[in-house]
Amino acid sequence: MIENFLAGSATLFGDPFTIGIFIFGVLGGMLFGAIPGVSMLTLAAILLPFTADLSPAQGVMLFAVIYCTGTYGGAITAILFNIPGAPENAPTAFDGYPMTQKGMAGKAVGAAVLCSAIGGVASALVMMSATEPLAQWAIMNIGPPEIFALVFFGLAVASSVGGRTIWKGWLSVLLGLLIATIGQDPVGGINRFNFGYSDLAAGIAFVPAILGFFAVSEIFIQAEKNVSGKYSAPKFNVDFPSFLELWAHKIAVVRSIFVGFFCGILPGIGATLAAFMGYGEAVRWSKNKSEFGTGKLEGVISSETANNAATGAAMIPLLALGLPGGALTAMMVAVFQMHDLEPGPLVFYNSPELIWIVFAAMFYANLSILFVGLIETKTILYLLKIPFQFLAPMILMLASIGAYISRGLVLDVIVMFIAGIIGFLLRRSGYSIPGIVLGLILGKIGEQNFAQGMQMVHYDLGTYFSRPICTILIVAGVLTLLKSLHSAFFQKSKAT
């Protein structure tokens, strides 16, 4: 493995043009990942035709690098302005933005940079050492019932995040699940709650919903404070987290690497579920669950480690089996095909040099996050010095463009503002915005896999429990729910 890695590194850095492509991918992924709506997918779609003029290794490598750095890029705006660049950065905003408000933006961004790099590098190392056996294991053991059980397990802790009480947390999650049912049902294609609007047949898109619930509602809240004279600008601070602060969260980092890697290896799942699951597990194992959503460093660490840990893992089913884990890896298939190649088992035998250049590039791309990210952070934090009167319209404009550009639908801008108003009202009443977003994103994934799973087990729910991984996850989820209910009643009885 080391010989192959060194050979891949030598090829990568032995040609100035290839180095140029690598640097372009690193910077382009970070930039496009940071702008809401204009994601790394946008960049990849623009670049796709041009990869025909590159060598196969250069083309695939470019997309792999964009995938790594683009996944990280959205964390910065999530932390500084409550605008996640992409759905996989949404959990980062749960605690990242409150940290900014507390004058801890430097710590949050620094942790995001470091943990994205750690998660990505760890994932790349595992990818290099065990791609084929891991892909085979995942494909043999994880089907729709297991993915549904995983989502159920993840949702079971969602009530703890951000709500004033557990009951309000649960109502928030249920609202998210309800919103997730809008549009065609994922198996039969039957329209639900679209009220005759064909654009709603696809459901509520993640990007405008996230922008509305996070960014727009925040603008409204800050505007209200401004009008009532209670507004105070975020304290400017560029202090990065100390080594001891980060070391204190070593378990959270390791846990998120495992969680992110596991989610990333599942075909069709990818980094978004990884980020939410990583965050959820941090909450589950914390002794101070109520602190999550209020500006806890561990929240940022868990989310950003997990989503980048999913990037290397998502390459495993793609390269070993030809199964893309998400939209960007699906576009990588097109890059392969433009060069008369097909990802899958044969590519390891037919084009080993290509595989190892890609592996090496992903390793170095994740390391680049650390260096470029730290430099970027020292400069981008100065945006916080812009007065609210100027910053708010800029954020609203950026969010509106982001909501529109992702699908080119005015409906998405309307959805964003409606979500912003609902988010504003619910936040004032102590409901949880993270809970709603968790319900929305995990609800869509969960419902689809539940319906497919039910078809597979012939609508006999009991058969779910004949599958060991499924059983473990469902039982653990139920226990978490019971514990949560117990806490809720205990809180109530203590209060009375």
Add this chain to the structure above:
Amino acid sequence: MKFNFKKQFSTFALVTGFAATASMSMAGECRVAEASMDKPGGFPDRALTMIVPYGPGGGSGQVAAAMAEAVTGLTGVNINRDHKPGGSGTVGMTAYMAAPADGYNVLEHIDDASSAHALDSSRPNPAEDLIPLVVSQVTFSQIYIRSNETRYTDWPSFVKWVQAQNGKATIANVSKEGSMERVIMKFITEASDMQIQQISFDKGAPRYGALLGGQVDALFEQPGDVRKFLDAGNFKPILTVFNERPGVFSDVPTHKEMGMDFEPLLRFRGFYVHKDAPSDRVDWLKWAFQRAYCEDSYQAFNDSKFMNVIDSYRDTAGAIDMINAAIVQYRDVYKEMGLDVK
């Protein structure tokens, strides 16, 4: 309720299946003589926009990219692809119908547009509300099993095994209501007197992964979409849903050979322009897209997708015939299936 298969699809067979079979030798051949055409009034003097109602990585996204590249290579006119996925193509179609009918906006769509209109006539009719520029991919479906499967190895043993499972056997496909996949599976199961649970996966990767990993027993798909698994020896076709054995699958029996007397429904992908677009611009677009089909880059793409196994080409008239026939026959089938045909 049993279908009267012989009654079904007579027109559709004539227009699609038989036509495709009869012209298998013409697959990939160029049928547009003019190598160039003057731009009418300077049109187009800027890039075209192609609305694609599916994501960039799937079959539609790939054919849209290949055709856009071929048209640009031929004419020098750039094409911006605008992906609007969701609602089984509904979102993209709605957006397209709302776009200016000036010839600068074109649409990629698949046979789902025809079946959607057949189920609900308020949805756009691709043969009347749109003008087909070219249909550039026509393909058939097959049923696949894992190559290392030991419980069954061919279609007869598969049917026998499924019948013994009492409805517990599973097959992965895209079985949304009224889809081509669901209709064909209904024909197959009734003609074979077997019950099989269809598991609907709307994305390719989980669908293929389900068969690779043994989560399902078989897969319903078109050969171009699983070519890499065929080349790698992971999957093996055991039934071709087409009237004749295509050359590259000469060892795979057709449904008719296995005693199923229905005419196959085909998957087709094409490019359209709004019916109200200026006629001289439409003529130029027809030439550009039909001639681009002949470009080496597009032919190489179709070859890589098994799309030249049968004749994939339909000009405007041929496409209209195929769409009209498909709509009539889908509507008849839906009524017999008891669906709410509007």
